[in-house]
Amino acid sequence: MVETAGGGPGDGTAEVLDRPLPDGVRRRVVQIVSDGFGGLTVGELPAQLRQYARFAPNRRAKFAGNAMAAALETDALFRQRIGEKLREAQPELAGALDSGSPPPAADPLDVAAAAYVLRPTGWVKLVTAAGEEAQRADAERADEESRAELERLREELDRAREQTRAETERLRSELETAKKEAESLHRKLRAALSDVKRGEAALRKVQGEMEAGRAEGQAQVSAAESETRRLKARLGEAEAALEATRRAAREGRSVEDMRVRLLLDTVLEAAQGLRRELALPPVSVRPAETVDAVEPGRMTPKDIAARALSDSDPAILDQLLALPQAHLVVDGYNVTKTGYPQMPLEKQRLRLLGQLSQLAAQTGAEVTCVFDGAELAAPVLLAPPRGVRVLFSKPGVTADELIRQLVRAEPPGRPVIVASTDREVADGVARAGARPVASAVLLKRLS
Secondary structure, three states: OHHHHHOOOOOOOOOOOOOOOOHHHHHHHHHHHHHHHOOOOHHHOOHHHHHHOOOOHHHHHHHOHHHHHHHHHHOHHHHHHHHHHHHHHOHHHHHHHHHOOOOOOOOHHHHHHHHHHHOOOOHHHHHHHHHHHHHHHHHHHHHHHHHHHHHHHHHHHHHHHHHHHHHHHHHHHHHHHHHHHHHHHHHHHHHHHHHHHHHHHHHHHHHHHHHHHHHHHHHHHHHHHHHHHHHHHHHHHHHHHHHHHHHHHHHHHHHHHHHHHHHHHHHHHHHHHHHHHHOOOOOOOOHHHHOOOOOOOOOOHHHHHHOOOOOOOOHHHHHHHOOOOOEEEEEHHHHHHHHOOOOOHHHHHHHHHHHHHHHHHHHOOEEEEEEOHHHOOOOOOOOOOOOEEEEEOOOOOOHHHHHHHHHHHOOOOOOEEEEOOOHHHHHHHHHOOOEEEOHHHHHHHHO
16 A cells, blocks of 8 residues: 555556645645654655754744645655655545545545545546535635625615614704704894994994094104104213213223322332332431442442343343332243244143243232234133233234233333344334343243
8 A cells, every 4th residue: 555655556646736736735735744744854854844854843834834845746755755654644544545435524625635645546636626625615605704794784784774864854854943043043144234234334434533533643643753762862962972971081080090000109119129229228318428438348330240131041030020010011922932832822821821820929020921812713711820911912903013002001110021032022112111021031931
């Protein structure tokens, strides 16, 4: 019996199915292969199915169904092995197929699937008949479902007709009521329209009177507003002129007072410094002091000449800053680019301002550092160090011009020292009464 299923003489292996395998039969065939799959070793499986050897039967039928059906169709040895597993699982059905008389009570799809695997004589007819039977069963089932659906739709249609009939009667009743209400409203509307026409006539009369009164009032208001605007303009001009006069007087008085007071402090401190420098006694000249004689400790002209310092000596800057009310004005970028030009501008400013703060604390002099505003890409957020005034020139104004303005703002007689290597700046401040000092001298003093 096994030899017949495996391709012996008189079997159905030469028969060919001339149409696609029916879906129902194909599902049963895949299930048979999946059930017999687990009983085979990996070596007995075709190469394309070995990757599914560890899958569970249901998962194997789901993911490897196409591959198993193709292997069963093309690999006769694999089909024979699956047939042997089927004979072991369903010996009665296999024996009936071999004898040519399948069980009448068996499911046609199971019979066709088994015949497709075992390939007994006449298996093509069994598969074809099972497919036709399955199609007839599907058609009958679809027909029954269609009849049931048709009956359900008829019942729904009848219910919808009844509801439509009841709704129609209700709408007719409501329509009659609405017609009666509409006729009543039409009568009321005609009466209201008549009242409205009379009211509109009275309103037009009142509106005419109001327009005349409004025009007269607007003319009076316009005249009053024109007069008010004229008086406000004159009042604003008077207030502006008064404020300008007051501000000019106040600023002039405050600037002059500041200059006079600063000059007075300078003169007083200069007199005290001169007294200390000349070692003048605190009392007036005595007659005995007019006698010509040599006193011990007096300086000769040679001694005074020996005290003179070179213009490049940093000590000269200390002497200048020791003068009463001394004011040191620094050309910022001129000094930093002389001393440390390789640093970024921001670090140049911070380094110079830190050194100037120490100098101001040591000498007590007023220190102002001026930077050129044209070098800036944006406003500088800088907290000036203690004792140092930091100024940037405005757009269109150079730092040199700002330094000359600062020197001209000082009262004559106050010692003003300007640190800059710029020859034009040095000559300009010298003409204004300031003492120019080279940037290198200031850098030596700071270092």
